[in-house]
Amino acid sequence: MFSKFEKLVEPFPDEEPVAPPRTLFGFIWYFARPVWPLLVAMAALTALISVIEVSLFGFLGNVVDWFGDTPKETFLSERGWQLAIMGFIILIALPGIQLIDGLVNFQAIFGNFPMRFRYTMHRWLLGHSLSFFQDEFAGRVSQKLMQTALAVRETVIKAIDVFLYVAVYFTGVLVLAASSDWKLALPFLGWLILYAAMLRWFIPRLDRVAERQADARAEMTGRIVDAYSNVQTVKLFAHTRREGDYARSSMSGFLHTVYGQARLITLFVVCLQTLNSLLLFAVAAAGIGLWVNDLVTIGAIAASVGLVLRIHGMSQWIMWEISALFENIGTIRDGMATLQLPHAITDKPEAKPLLVPRGEIRFEKVSFHYGKGDGVLRDFDLTIRQGEKVGLVGRSGAGKSTILNLLMRFHDVEAGRILIDGTDIRDVPQESLREKIGMVTQDTSLLHRSIRENVLYGRPDAGEAALERAIARAEASDFIEDLRDRDGRTGLDAEVGERGVKLSGGQRQRIAIARVMLKDAPLLLLDEATSALDSEVEAAIAENLYRLMEGKTVIAVAHRLSTIAALDRLVVLDKGAIVEEGTHADLVARGGLYASLWARQVGGFLPAGANDDDDGASAIRAAE
CATH class of the missing domain: 3.40.50.300 (P-loop containing nucleotide triphosphate hydrolases)
Known part of the structure; x- marks a missing residue:
């Protein structure tokens, strides 16, 4: 069952990547479009769950009224079938719907969606010219790729979860409250209007600080990775303290954005708590007033107060979800500045493979x-x-x-x-x-893989004999035999470290020459x-x-x-x-x-x- 849902989304598409759209919605939809049937299914399941939850509060109010209206002797005979239906919904239907929702969300979308983004955008980034990578931190680019993938997934899922759930849930709340007396729905409607106004004020500010935070995080990560990648140079010039200070400046910049975000969140929490307290007071006061005048039943008041308490907890969840949503949107916007850049050097659509019969x-x-x-x-x-x-x-x-x-x-x-x-x-x-073209450069860097993989990079389909012949011609056989990495791999299977740092400059050069000899x-x-x-x-x-x-x-x-x-x-x-x-x-x-x-x-x-x-x-x- 799990594997069937895990195979619903192809994480590694074969299509050639193209530049993603430049608008925020277009960018998100470009990656969400391949999974749109699953997103529709997730939306329908979310709406159904929210309807059931609101219905439970209505049923709770009815049960309170039944306790007052129905004799104990005939209670089960008169209300048994209704209780059985609700028991089926609570024990069977709701867990079943949650199971299907979990399979769609976690098995089909959760892992595959961001991996599809990473694979597609990684291939797109590899198509950039050399100057693109010379102008960027490698750590910064990889950080933007990784965090933007997660941000796109979270934005899509949270948007469905939050906005659809809230829309359906609060519609149900208003309908349920108004079914007893329209006056009982007024506090909920007023709360909803004020809550929306509060979100309208806070969200753009959280959005802006989140975008600055994403950029600051990428800068901080880039500086740290840069120091680790060039740790030999750092130690050679005895600049560990200097690198610490260099990273500290970017960490301070990141921390400044965190402080700004935290201030907004604190204000939001205080405003929300005040608004929720006003709702509880207003609903209780209105309910008592209506009950005194025999306009609503005790069950309606119980259901309404239960909804208020549920809204109290849910509004906290909505706040954090919306905060996270717009933090993710800020991350996407920051990532878009790098990930959607067009290729500086492109191939013509009608380009045909190069033939070199002579070599002039x-x-x-x-x-x-x-x-x-x-x-x-x-x-x-x-x-x-x-x-x-x-x-x-x-x-x-x-x-x-x-x-x-x-x-x-x-x-x-x-x-x-x-x-x-x-x-x-x-x-x-x-x-x-x-x-x-075979090329050997002065500044040779190797992939953080085995000697075998590095040499075979010249011609991946080469056999073992051709591989060994190229290594021998490059005078590299002797030192390769003596290699051993930290995991115990030896010889051709030993890994060379990032950029080949475990080898001397001359050894790296001989591997590079062997690679070109094999390419031929x-x-x-x-x-x-x-x-x-x-x-x-x-x-x-x-x-x-x-x-x-x-x-x-x-x-x-x-x-x-x-x-x-x-x-x-x-x-x-x-x-x-x-x-x-x-x-x-x-x-x-x-x-x-x-x-x-x-x-x-x-x-x-x-x-x-x-x-x-x-x-x-x-x-x-x-x-x-």
Whole structure:
């Protein structure tokens, strides 16, 4: 029975996610629409339960009157069937309805609804450009994803529970009170009007403070997670106290919103208690007055007072539920600011997978400036022929990494175009483009998973033999065999920690190289691929790295010029423009910017005969 209801909502839909609507109602309905039949069922059950509860008070009043009007000797014979019906409702019908309501609410909706939200929005967030994540705290984004999912569910459920229950319940209260005498319904009607006015004043204020609180909570969580994620840097600079103070400022901001919320709640409680006391006094006074004049029965007074006591407790529940409701609405509004942002880089609807029969890369009049005034690249032209190995050289800020990022389409060019075998990379799906490119970066971070999973990220369907071959070619076999994590897993099954913190920089780099070797894409980008390796390991990897380059089009960036000196062509950049290009020997002989950079790296002078046979280049050529 439970499993049938648990399967009524699919928590992991296959449809491609799209940007959710920008209005509050549209945003909520976008995620609630797939479960609308269950929400309708929950609303009907809630209304039925509230009608039964009001009816119980009416029945209680009738029983009081029956005690006075019906002789004991004939009481059961005259009223037995009515008592039996009410007993059935109390013992069988009401628990049964509550069971069905619980199955719909807790089994079908409670877990599946927010999980569907998380899965859909997680996929949407993963589609954002790299700059989106560079501008945000990872902890802040994940916090907004998690808390907004729960807030959407609670908003929908509480709105149905509170507003429908209250509407049906109070309608029943007024009808029941007026059935005895319309004057007895007046205190309830007056209470309802004043209660609505009180909610109208308090709720917008609670809403605003809740929105500020949600943002402050996300900021606080983001700062704490940031410190934990970079704990090595924190300890390296002995800034644990500084990080505590940094988190404290955001905690103080969050606490300030809590104080504001608590003040409003205290005022609300006092006003509500006063209003409930007035209702009790008014109903009792009106009931006594009407009974003295023989206008109502004792049973009607008993039922009315019972309703007042029930309303007294229920109004407290309504207050907290509405407070929570608008706190959740504030959380949703805060989350919407991040979660509904459109993707900066999108695929064309008619985009077809990229085919790379040759591997020629061409930059045509490309301009890009990261949104700044001065362009990093302006009218940039570069053609890399099929199978050519090209090194990009230049001072920091010359545009080398920008060229690689644009080719990976982490950013879109602002003018011009980039072609791969004649196809504009904006005309193909981003995933298809990146499937055809293998890239090793300088700042290598690994997933908090096992060594096996990290290497297989390059090609998840690869077999064990291909996996081990890639690891061996990356000179990573020895240190992997010695790995052991805190749960006792060893070797390939050992987990590497968040961003690979359990491994050294050189070990992380070798895992990254193994991953790209396993991927075996036709285009290869190396951005300081061996910068984290010591000379001995770099020399060991060089042969396999150059073997990996065979048959591929390669673009390599390196500040250590000896690692790229043996490439087919070196392109020297300065301020986003090509100032020199040629082989290592040609550029050294020319005596320009490249020669100056080379001279600094070999000690400020060029030894005789170093033009073509320097130690670094010779070692690489030997490896090749």
